[in-house]
Amino acid sequence: MEKKFAVMFHGEHVIVLIYAVTKIAVTVLLKCAVVKMVAIAVIKIYFAVVRAIAVNLALLMEN
Structure with a gap:
C-alpha cells in the first residue's frame, strides 16, 4: 500500500513538474514573441522616421 502510494505520489510530482516546465516555457x-513584436514595431517606426528625414533632407538640398 505504501509503495503504491509512493509511486502514485511520484507520478503526481512528475505531472506537476511537466506542467510547471510547460507553463514556464509557454x-x-x-514574452519573447511580445518582445519580438515590439522590436519589429520599433524597427519599422525607426526606418520610417529615418526615411522621412532622408527625404526631407534631399528636398532641402534641392531647394
Whole structure:
C-alpha cells in the first residue's frame, strides 16, 4: 500500500513538474514573441522616421 502510494505520489510530482516546465516555457515564448513584436514595431517606426528625414533632407538640398 505504501509503495503504491509512493509511486502514485511520484507520478503526481512528475505531472506537476511537466506542467510547471510547460507553463514556464509557454510564458518565456510568449514574452519573447511580445518582445519580438515590439522590436519589429520599433524597427519599422525607426526606418520610417529615418526615411522621412532622408527625404526631407534631399528636398532641402534641392531647394
